[in-house]
Amino acid sequence: MSKPSKNHHYVTRAQLRHFSIDSKEKQVWVFDKESERTWPSGIAAAGSENNFNTVEHEAGKWNFEDLFNDVDNRSARLIRDIVGARSLAWFQAEDHIALLNLFATQMLRTHLARTSPRMLAEQMRDLVRQFGYDPDQDPGMTVPSETILRLGAVRSFLDRGELLKPMARLVPALFAARDNARFVLSDHPVVMSNAYLYGDAALQSHGVIVFLPLAPGIAVALICPTIIARYEAIERAELPAERRSRMERYRNGFRAGQPITIEDAELDNWNRLQVACSRRYLYASTNDFNFARAILAKNASLRTVETHTSMGEMGSGPPRRRGMPAGLQLLVHGRYDSCLLTIAEVDEAGEGLTARTENLDLLQQVSVDPDELRVELYDNGRVRRGMSAACVECFGDPQFGWFRVVHRDGALRELARRTDPTRPLNTHPPP
Incomplete structure (x- = not known):
């Protein structure tokens, strides 16, 4: 019987290999947002941490790394086939399910999936203190321990059907980088955006796009059907010739499952989200992270991210919705x-x-x-x-x-x- 591994990946080696420095698939460039230091790392060590998926309890230790094996094996084959074929035209129902499991599992297995509950608990404790309430007197307001957080990660993975349900309505699509442009990967690689100015970055929201880079030149996305419908309706719309041509190109890519080559500005936005949504590390095939340094120079709070959620202040209204037009x-x-x-x-x-x-x-x-x-x-x-x-x-x-x-x-x-x-x-x- 083989000895259980203690080096546990929160970004799978199957993903990191496609961002390797050369064809040997042994190393990847790493960028540390805290120090802005870069170095070539072995893929076996990148995106991982010793005993990350180990829980200590009274009876000893439980290594739950093997829980991910089935999903990881299916995901590795899926990523290899998508990158190799540069197409989704061959997708069958089981491939779609495997893709959804790849997205859901990658969303749930990272550091941020564990630090967010702790940060929200601490925010709630700070909030009630403002009203003279002592959270230490309430067992229900205890900050969750590391053991509780890790067991919560297991529970979330086993209950990932709650993520798969809203994802199932989304349409898979491929995006390709132009010329020498490159996607980067991060320690929280699944990011979300919304095509509508007023939209939320949430799985249930109209206009949502869920995005995962698979290689420097190609990424897979889950697209809200409302976006697809608007591209399908261009025949009935009066549009400038250039915009119509661009929308036809996207529509044809959605229909055929072929990569849609995106403009550099759009690629820059997806890379910006990798910087903003990651906890600490970025991964790439080249040692070119100046774009990340520029982002961090403008917003130092992104150097270490522990949660994407904020509770706001008691008694204050909802914050201004970004992107909403005036009036x-x-x-x-x-x-x-x-x-x-x-x-x-x-x-x-x-x-x-x-x-x-x-x-x-x-x-x-x-x-x-x-x-x-x-x-x-x-x-x-x-x-x-x-x-x-x-x-x-x-x-x-x-x-x-x-x-x-x-x-x-x-x-x-x-x-x-x-x-x-x-x-x-x-x-x-x-x-």
């Missing part, structure tokens, strides 16, 4: 898509949320949506009002763009009308 904006979330309506004016005396927009085509689309909607009204990026299980009703002359957001359920709508002290029961729409 009044109504964000409408449907079951299958979302959109942003620019609000020209609001009738404060109207039922529910009564407002006017000049985005008449979008208004018409959301008003006929048969599903329940969720809406948020933003004022210069800060949420002002919200409503769930809602519908949008247009009224008056369509050219003026007046509408109201009300509860879709008639009983709840009537209850809201009767219990809202700021609005008269017999409200008439504006002319």
